[in-house]
Amino acid sequence: QVQLVESGGGLVQAGGSLRLSCAASGRYNMGWFRQAPGKEREFVAAIRWSSGSTYYADSVKGRFTISRDNAKNTVYLQMNSLKPEDTAVYYCAAGHQYYNGRYYYTDNYDYWGQGTQVTVSS
Numbered sequence: 001q002v003q004l005v006e007s008g009g010g011l012v013q014a015g016g017s018l019r020l021s022c023a024a025s026g027r028y029n030m031g032w033f034r035q036a037p038g039k040e041r042e043f044v045a046a047i048r049w050s051s052g053s054t055y056y057a058d059s060v061k062g063r064f065t066i067s068r069d070n071a072k073n074t075v076y077l078q079m080n081s082l083k084p085e086d087t088a089v090y091y092c093a094a095g096h097q098y099y100n101g102r103y104y105y106t107d108n109y110d111y112w113g114q115g116t117q118v119t120v121s122s
Contacts, residue, residue, distance in 0.1 A: 002026060002111040006092045009116030012082055018118060020077040022092030024111075029095045030075040031109055032066060034088035034118075043104035044090070045077060055103050060086075082120045089115040 008020040022030065031046040045066040046055045054066050065078040075092065093109035102108055 002028075002094055004092045004094060004111055004113035006090065006113040006116040009090060009118045011119045011121065014083055014120055014122050016082050016120070017078070017080045018082065020079065020090055020092075020116060020118075022075045022077075022113060023073060024075065024092070024094050025073045026094070028111075029098060029103065029108075030066075030068065031093045031095070031103065032075075032077045032090060033093060033106065034086075034090045035115075036088040039088075041091070041106060043106075046103040047075065048098075048103070057104070079118070082118075084120045084122045086118060087120050088118060090118050091115045 005023045012018055027049050029049050032044040033041050034044050035041040043057050044060055045064055047066045047068055063081045068075045092113040094111040095109035098108050
């Protein structure tokens with residue numbers, strides 16, 4: 001099974017920035033999801049392997065940027081202007097295809113990392 005390793009989480013004040021990294025080899029569509037205590041896992045951002053097209057949840061659009069470095073087999077999530085409501089465990093995910101184009105759907109990802117905690121204080 002493909003192993004995904006997230007890093008870069010931590011504690012920051014509101015308005016600050018963090019960059020998450022996910023190391024994963026292979027030709028995969030990649031996504032970032034997050035889950036806060038007592039809440040459902042939600043889509044954050046995704047990037048297609050074939051086209052490089054990116055997608056964002058409305059809640060993070062304009063603040064977060066997903067990118068990839070194929071030479072390093074790494075996907076990044078740059079998070080700027082962080083808000084307390086961004087506090088969650090962030091998960092990296094890899095998938096072979098987006099069924100019906102649903103990049104936001106958790107079932108369209110085959111492999112998941114263990115998660116990294118992001119805490120934003122007010």
